[in-house]
Amino acid sequence: MDAIILARLQFAVTTIYHFFFVPLTLGLSVIVAIMETLYVGSGREFYKDMAKFWGKLFLINFALGVVTGIVMEFQFGMNWSEYSRFVGDIFGAPLAIEALLAFFLESTFLGVWIFGWEKLSKGMHAAAIWLVALGANISALWILIANSFMQEPVGFAIRNGRAEMTDFFALLLNPNVLVQFPHTVFAGFTTGAFFVMGISTYHLLKKKNLEIFRQSFQIAAIIGTIAIIMVALNGHGQAQEMVRSQPMKMAAAEALWETQNPASFSLLTIGDLAQRKDVFAIRVPRLLSLLAYNQLNGAVKGIHNLQAEYESKYGAGNYIPPVAVTYWSFRAMVGAGFLLLILALYALFNVMGGMFETRPRVLKFFTWAIALPYIANTSGWMMTELGRVPWVVYGLMKIEDAVSPTVSGGAVLTTLIGFTLIYAVLIVADVYLLVKYAKAGPGTPPPVDAEGEPTPSLEGIS
């Protein structure tokens, strides 16, 4: 098979997998830090048990986030060496800064936190988990600064056959960073909050450790509500930024074939992709204009018009991203997001009204709702990255020019299979541990399983 397709597939597999663990790290680190701060403030062992319980789940998740992150750091050079040469002058800097400012901070203080319960004062120990949370979120900032350059290149000049940095602060203050960073981080907080709520309701329904899980649910309901509202607001800002900087992505996300003014918003479109037109569509008039410009009028460019525009600007070629995936991933993200918003508000009203455990059937739903942020996170990134096709750096470099010229399709296939296999084994082990510890609850050590556990085999891989 073609090395480019395989390299893209590998990037998709390793990135989606990595980002499966990252959002929970972002959110849960802060939630655990808040719980431990309550422990320091009140001195009640109750909060310590709480922080330790959620901290254990945090660690199981964190381990996979870290190790799969190493792959991301190396993959640009391995599969995308031409990309690395072309943008390294700009793109390498945030990656290096991420390692220096964030990875050291989170890994060092996580070690201190895990092993330091007896060795540090309460305050110092709580400070350690805050530094872990800070490190994780700083990490998100720098990698999004790097990604934003791919979405909206700024602060550079084309010199010596490559993109060279001319303004470091332009890179940091990229308009895309300003909307993408809060959107991503608050999505992480939402993920963490719903993780805590979902596991809490599981225990509330089992009537075990009621007080710990009531309070966990309360804390998470407050954080989750604030976070999902922020996600929605920033998402709106991001859409407006997208119309401005990557109109083709918005057109594809809306399956908007022809420019419209005022533009309608698609609720459901079934299209004929070969003919590039709609077969059936329900559209809300003027809503897309409203979303794009905060007013009822305004032209939103269509796919055909943009294709013609880009051909005259960049030369012949296909500038249309995969419309169906972009369209449906956008809907999956927004749909999951709205469900989360409703659930978060419902949870908050329950908390404030003290109506806990009165509606077991609804509470049960929260456990299933743990999946919703994952759907939104993954589909959001699929839309962001696939909607940029054919560009690896928007308007500057196409994907086909970015791949390593000397790495064969066979080599990429080998590593693709290798990563996929080991990732599959590890997620089985990870989910097994998460479920086991989540079910066991705080304080009590999990039951001893002498025989018959699904021990995944790593023989032949390691």
Next chain:
Amino acid sequence: MMDLNTIWFILIAVLYVGFFVLEGFDFGVGMLLPFLGKDDGERRVIINTIGPHWDGNEVWLLTAGGTTFAAFPNWYATLFSGFYLPLFLLLLALIVRGVAFEFRSKDDNPRWRNLWDWSIFAGSLVSALLLGVAFANLVRGVPIDAEMNYVGGFFNLLNLYALIGGIVTIMVFLLYGAIFLCMKTNGDVMQRSKETARRLWLPVVIGLVIFLIATYLSTDILTKLGVDPGVIPLAGMAAVLVAGYFIHSGRDGWAFAMLVITIAFALVTMFMILYPRVMVSSLSPDWSLTIYNASSSPYTLRTMTIIALIFVPVVMLYQGWSYWVFRRRIESKTEKLVY
């Protein structure tokens, strides 16, 4: 005044030295784990000696990789796309090893624990081997064409010199890890570690001598450093000899310090052979990557210099503090153990 390119060459050398000096002993501990830990309790003691540190140690490698990307993008692109399969194996080894630390004590099933213990062993062994192979190839030279692309295959990298480099790296890390365990454990594990260090010392010295001779035969050290390579390589060799005395007289802290010198100076020697090149082309000297043709723009180098000079010392401070917090020997009471 040194130019920025040279400063960055030195900074990246510092990061790799930091990585080998720190992660070196935890690779060694990982390789020794199944052999020095006779039961689950002992194994937990051994893992807990490096528990708070291995992850932070590994970040030195990530940072070295990231800064190579930032300061010398062509080096990063050529090296990572060229050493493709070894790097892939290194990644697998690091993934398995990292997860194993976190997972192994989270289930009581002996098969589960045994599986992850051997994963730690294999992950440490493969990592040490591949890092040695990679660095030996860096100084030996690999086929790089005029477009800065690596044009050899996988087996170009498995030459005799590189394999010696890989095996010697494993041996040095084993000794280094054993000495670290002498400092951090008590009782049976400590006794076994002492015995292991005593037995390993002579083979390590012989290995290092062979590697030095092979370096004279396989690289251009002679034209770069001369017959007398200077104080740094010689001091590195002397330190490992002195370490033998300290190992036998039971002064583990001093023995450890000597090994730090040996490992750091061996790496510095390699960077001295390289300078001002970063990757040697075996096809033509004109096609070697240097700190000039592989580098970022002066603006990027200047920006990154400011950031690195502020934050590298900060990192060293708090990481040093974390070692101070966990300076005591690990008690073998299992309720005190975390991993």
